Structures are given as structure tokens and as C-alpha cells.
Amino acid sequence: xxxxxxxxxxxxxxxxxxxxxxxxxxxxxxxxxxxxxxxxxxxxxxxxxxxxxxxxxxxxxxxxxxxxxxxxxxxxxxxxxxxxxxxxxxxxxxxxxxxxxxxxxxxxxxxxxxx
Amino acid sequence: xxxxxxxxxxxxxxxxxxxxxxxxxxxxxxxxxxxxxxxxxxxxxxxxxxxxxxxxxxxxxxxxxxxxxxxxxxxxxxxxxxxxxxxxxxxxxxxxxxxxxxxxxxxxxxxx
Numbered sequence: 001x002x003x004x005x006x007x008x009x010x011x012x013x014x015x016x017x018x019x020x021x022x023x024x025x026x027x028x029x030x031x032x033x034x035x036x037x038x039x040x041x042x043x044x045x046x047x048x049x050x051x052x053x054x055x056x057x058x059x060x061x062x063x064x065x066x067x068x069x070x071x072x073x074x075x076x077x078x079x080x081x082x083x084x085x086x087x088x089x090x091x092x093x094x095x096x097x098x099x100x101x102x103x104x105x106x107x108x109x110x111x112x113x114x115x
Numbered sequence: 116x117x118x119x120x121x122x123x124x125x126x127x128x129x130x131x132x133x134x135x136x137x138x139x140x141x142x143x144x145x146x147x148x149x150x151x152x153x154x155x156x157x158x159x160x161x162x163x164x165x166x167x168x169x170x171x172x173x174x175x176x177x178x179x180x181x182x183x184x185x186x187x188x189x190x191x192x193x194x195x196x197x198x199x200x201x202x203x204x205x206x207x208x209x210x211x212x213x214x215x216x217x218x219x220x221x222x223x224x225x226x227x
Contacts, residue, residue: 004158035217040123040219041220042121042203042205042217042218042219042220043159043203043215043217044217045214045215048214090158092158104161105158106158106160107158108157109158
């Protein structure tokens with residue numbers, strides 16, 4: 001079992017560009033959440049996808065959008081990149097019925113640098 | 116004011132020491148409290164989970180929650196160099212835990 005995988009590992013973009021990050025959930029998981037972790041900060045919830053729909057969203061602008069595919073994999077898209085978007089983007093997966101005490105598995109993250 | 120406050124450290128202790136990590140929070144609706152460990156260049160992994168107030172022990176780790184003071188703690192006994200990591204507290208309002216609120220993390224180094 002490969003666990004949660006994310007690609008790419010690192011990415012460098014310039015201001016104003018658009019970026020797409022990808023996540024494959026752990027086998028058997030159908031719910032994917034995305035988090036942004038700035039340097040020296042804790043992860044901040046961006047949104048969660050279940051059954052190919054955005055179920056909940058954190059305090060992030062519309063420049064951040066996502067998608068979930070029928071195989072439960074997910075993409076995070078960020079438009080009009082700002083310097084402040086530089087961060088580690090984490091994907092976490094679980095089953096839709098996972099209770100808070102059960103393990104939500106995190107991937108290793110994608111390090112995005114915006115110049 | 117941030118919803119979850121955590122002392123970023125860094126914290127450096129000798130091997131075998133007892134480590135105390137703490138978080139405070141402002142949202143009284145939080146009912147579920149987690150501690151995650153994050154090694155460098157890795158995603159966070161769940162260490163401990165507690166519901167409402169009380170203590171929970173798992174091996175060398177003990178989690179405490181004091182809802183009246185809005186204060187949670189993680190104690191690590193007989194600390195090992197392999198415990199060197201960043202420790203994140205996280206909290207949730209709902210039972211299904213769709214949205215976690217994380218602290219900033221405390222960096223811990225255990226010196227052999």
C-alpha cells in the first residue's frame with residue numbers, strides 16, 4: 001500500500017501563473033482534504049472533496065479550486081499565484097465515514113515556491 | 116487572535132527527559148483534540164486523540180485536555196532521539212472532523 005501520494009514534490013512558479021497539484025489517496029479512501037502549510041506554521045484547511053464534490057471550504061479565496069475524479073484522486077488548482085502562496089501543500093485522505101478519532105493519512109506534500 | 120496557539124520552541128532536551136508540549140485555544144466549541152508528529156519533509160502523522168476533557172495514555176505519550184482552561188498538553192516520557200520532530204496540536208468541532216484547526220507546531224530535538 002503506497003499510502004497517500006502527491007506530485008510533483010517541488011514546484012517553482014512565478015507570480016501570476018497557475019499551478020495544478022495532484023493527490024492520490026490511500027487505497028480504500030474516498031475523501032480528500034487539502035491543507036496549506038506555510039513555513040513555520042501549522043497546516044491550514046483549504047477544502048475537502050467527497051463524491052467528486054467540494055463538501056467544506058476553509059478561508060481561502062476563489063483562486064484556490066479543486067477537483068475530485070471518479071477514482072477518488074484529486075487536484076488542487078491555484079490561479080494568479082502570489083508570493084504568499086509559497087508553502088507546502090498537503091493532501092490528506094480518509095474514508096467518508098471516518099470519525100475524528102480515526103487516522104487521517106497525510107501525504108508528504110508538494111513544496112510550491114512562487115518567485 | 117488565532118484559534119489555536121502553540122509555542123513554536125525550539126525545544127531541546129537530553130535523552131530520557133520528560134517533555135511537555137502545550138496548546139491553548141479560544142473556540143469553546145472544540146471537542147476533539149489531536150496531536151500530530153511531523154518529521155522533516157514528511158506529512159503529519161496522528162499520535163494521539165482525545166475527546167473532551169481528561170487524560171489519555173499510549174505508551175510513553177500522555178495527552179491531557181482541560182476544557183475549562185482551554186488548554187491541552189502532550190507529555191513524552193523517556194524521550195528518545197527518534198522523538199525529534201515538530202509536534203502539532205489540532206482541534207475539531209464536529210464528530211466527523213471535516214475541518215481541523217492546527218497550531219503552529221513545536222520543534223523538538225532530543226539530544227543523545
